[in-house]
Amino acid sequence: MSENTNHHAPGYGLFIGIWGALMVLTAVTVGVAQVHLGFLNVVVAMAIASLKASLVVFFFMHLKYENRTLKTMVLVAFVILAIFIGFTFFDTANR
Amino acid sequence: MYPQIFSAAKEVDQAFLIILGFAVFILVAVTVAMLYFLWRYDHKRNPHATDIKGSVWLEIIWTVLPTIIVLGLFWTGWTSFKAMRTIPEGAMTVSVEGRMWSWRFTYENGRTSNELVIPVNTPVRLALASRDVIHSFYVPAMRVKWDLVPGMETDAWLQSDTLGDYDIFCAEYCGLKHADMITLLRVLDQEEFDAWLAEGGAEEGEDVGLALLKEFGCFDCHSMDLSEDAAPSLLDLGGREQTVVLPDGTEKTIRPDADFIRQSVREPGATLVKGWGDEMPPYGDELSDAQLDAMIAYLLKPDRPDKGQALADELGCLGCHTTDGTDDVGPSFLGLYGSERKGKTADGKPYDLKADDAYLRRAIVEPSANVPEGFDDAMPIYDDLDQATLDQLLGYLKSLAGEGGQ
């Protein structure tokens, strides 16, 4: 069985579009960093980074076209990582 | 369980009782059910199984019920922990420093000690700090345990309602002598404690330098005989030549002097005795120049009276020989030096000799060579002692000599 039959092949155009979006977001995050927002700087930077990451994951890495199982798996991995980071703060934020 | 002398730990003991009680109950229940089923539904007794795939109700019961129970158990555990962690206002503070592998307790008036001495019925806050790696301060009788983390200040508290001496352990693994990082908690009544707090460090009649060496835990790594411990021996420092490795890697033979010792304490890594690693923690501000001088004076004193005795004790001589003139397994050391000795040599010939240096030396490294009358050839052979140790021992025997030897 050819791997091509059950597969959507996104075109070059889409990828270049995503790349453009990533470039813009990079510019935005560098720009915002020059403005002083205190702790919000980190939050904004992380929000933009996560947006960029989702673009990479969903389009460059084709997750958008994968089945539900794989999507769930990715979700689980990120949730676990979030738990590891988040729960450590139960300690360090209260010491 | 261990006697319990801390009022706040009553709740902990209660939590133990509740949880262990539940544990025993459920364990017995599970085991009994298992064995009963095993007997009752053996294939001989019950040749045909009834296929039961499950029961939603039962499953819900044994999900919800244990959840409720464990939440209860959690709560007793947590409240008892809270009691152990809530340090009363105005508690007296003692600083506890842990280091490889000894403890040092510093009181508010500057008094230091290597045992924790506290007054009865008084809350004591312990400010815990570590100088090298993680240790853990543990008093089983108090149910108190808390880690000493380098670079971090932690604290714990305790309060005793009973007089007495209790063990303090190091409960966090900290290397070679972790098992020896043990000291005492001494609970005194208030007057005794006040008196103890007011008096200086050294005990009556003890050399100040020796007291300081003990207090700073030097003997936890260095020995005062020639046995090798975690660090080079401090025996007769001034009288022994040693090879040291200088910072540039060259080797040199020196006879330790005050400057060398001072540097070794303040900057232990700078010049190392050959064969030893850079493991000793540097002692900076907490040791005043005067204190250091007293220690050096003690270490360099040429004929420390206690040195040979300490050796004899350490090597186990005093287990068989007394120093009061009565014979035990072996002849008494008192008056031994210079006395006339009669006995048999190894090949059974009788001899009649004076106990001089050569004779006594032989008696130590080759005891069967001369077995005195009235004693068995029972002494272990000490042929692994080096010259310095032997000299020390002989010096000690000489100091106990009778008229004949003088």
Place this chain on the structure above:
Amino acid sequence: MTEHRDYVGAKMGMWLFLFTEILLFGGLFVLYSVTLGRYPTEFHEASKLLDVTMGTTNTVVLITSSLFAALSVAALQKGSRKTAELFIGLTMALACCFLVIKYFEWSHKIHAGIYPGGETLVQWEPGKQAFFSLYYTMTGLHGLHVIIGMGVFTWVWAMIRLERCTPDHFVALENAGLYWHLVDLIWIYLFPLYYLIT
């Protein structure tokens, strides 16, 4: 034994492997976030010492290389081997570019004594030292992944040459691409965390 041709399975395996990579870096992100929480001002100060221009350039370089990686998969899927090889070459070229820039950044800092144990760094506050310890560890590990990624692409390129990776069975290239995107993904977080916390 027959070679398994389970396309979905192969890709699932690759994703699972990527999870392990994410969690590998995850451990370092735990350290980073906690240390940032403890020394916000020091991190802020230390971050200013990094060159934002270089960092931004590298971000652009890596994202673009990621684009080429994605394009190479698309090209092979569409059946044009040559284009795919061209895009792989571009990806690798940009990866080299990334490493060169990284090398200049590092060596510049190291010359200035700003490295763990370096004569300048040891004089600074603990918070700043922590920043740089983490900086070297995380970007170092990331750099290592860039190098591994290049190795993987070289291998896939050889597979394409040997016609073991073809427009019909391109999962090797696709997985190499996935790996490369992950390297990019991690950089997307490293960049603001180190260069933009100002």
Place this chain on the structure above:
Amino acid sequence: MNVDAGFMAPGGKSWIREWLFTIDHKRIGMLYLWCIMAFFIVGVFLGLLIRMELFWPGRDFIGPQTYNAVFTLHGVIMIFIVVIPSIPAAFGNIFLPLQLGAEDVAFPRLNMFSFWLYLIGGATALISLFTGGGAPDTGWTFYVPFSAVTTTNVSVAVAGVFILGFSSILTGLNFIVTIHRLRAPGLSWTRLTLFAWALYATAWIQVLATPILSITVVLIIIERLLGMGIFDPARGGDPILYQHLFWIYSHPAVYIMILPAMGVISDIIPVFCRKSIFGYKTIVGSSLAIAFAGSLVWAHHMFVSGMSDTAVMVFSLLTFIVAVPSAIKVFNWLSTMYKGSIRLEPPLVYALGFIFLFAMGGITGLVLGSAGTDMHVHDTYFVVGHFHYVIFGGTGFGMFAAIHYWFPKMYGRMYNRKQAMIAAVLLIIGLNGLYFPMYLLGLQGMPRRYYDYLPQFTPLHQLSTYGSWITFVGLALMLWNLVRSRYKGAPCGRNPWKAATLEWTLPSPPPTHNFDEVPVVTHGPYDYSEVRDDD
């Protein structure tokens, strides 16, 4: 009568080509089994040595440095080289594809690679003993700052751990894809064996938690070699963070150890009770719940570490919650026995031994999970007692049960039933003699990792050492029986236990290619109505 050698039959190539380079999951599983057993025996001798030293207070046979190296090595071998791979790598590899009706695992070559990594990792860990500064003396937990400053050969030992971790990850990854992709037609998720489910849950922990260990040991190495100062408080680091990272992996790791054993038990009990497992879905759910909730409780190893009180509360609460799914399993196993038709064969004896010993160890986990009581017993022999009960009594007995259950399938021969039973009973008695005194020691305040102890602890230590000798006899008898029966046992046919899962439809030992034709599954794994008595 002779037994057809099946997949074990020599294929005419050299031994190395046939075994070391094999990609047959069954052979790889056998290789794992033998290596694990070999390492287990080494670890056991080290344990015995510990017990000998502790027979009297003071220094008896080995000095402090050697003692510290011995318990470190004992812990590292037992945890990383024996128990973590044990059931998944050995029995998982052999029986998972068979239970799924598959030809092999999803990535056979990766499987071989993973075994090599296991060998290399184990060898590296052993090399650390004889090179550099000598055997590591940090304990298996490698706590900083001690592990960063000690002069012993920690770097090489943790490099071994890193490689072993990689091997574990690849095995997990392989199993997840195998279970997703290679189930036989008709084998829906609800028809999977509980063993497969347990491996599935375990595999997720392996994939998601092990990388954290990898990075942690890498940090130790760069700390030692490059002086990074990541955990050095003077340079802005925090030693407690090391403990967080270490336990983020190592707590879930204890579920890597126990879940597969629970899977084995869930497979064995119904066979010998001749009825369906009670509450299939709940057991599946509890496996997944343990895997998930197990990653939320790591800091219960750090209650007195100087961590914040808030964290103590949260992690203590979650620890209690994670005990519930284990409780559910125990109750379900017991209910499976209810109204069964029980045949007391060796695998069942080991399985019931598992339930008793695991309950004994698990329930003391509650004492440790409760913050107030843990303050007293943390880092004492109480903890040592707890984990030996759950590991040896749990995973170890799970492993023994698995061996006795699948031995006839692997070798086509049956062992001596009576000897197996006697060995089991000796082991149960010996283990209690060995580990129960440790609980009492811990309650009295005896700290762990002490080569020397105060005289008041002597009687209990001696009792424990006597227990170790009984255990020794039991274990030796068990191994002897198995080794002998591998050559001399009576041939046993396809399905001696009359079990209903797919591996029993194959000849014993199974042929290299597993199934002649892809099986079609029409019923669940514990449906005995269709098991025929034909062989």
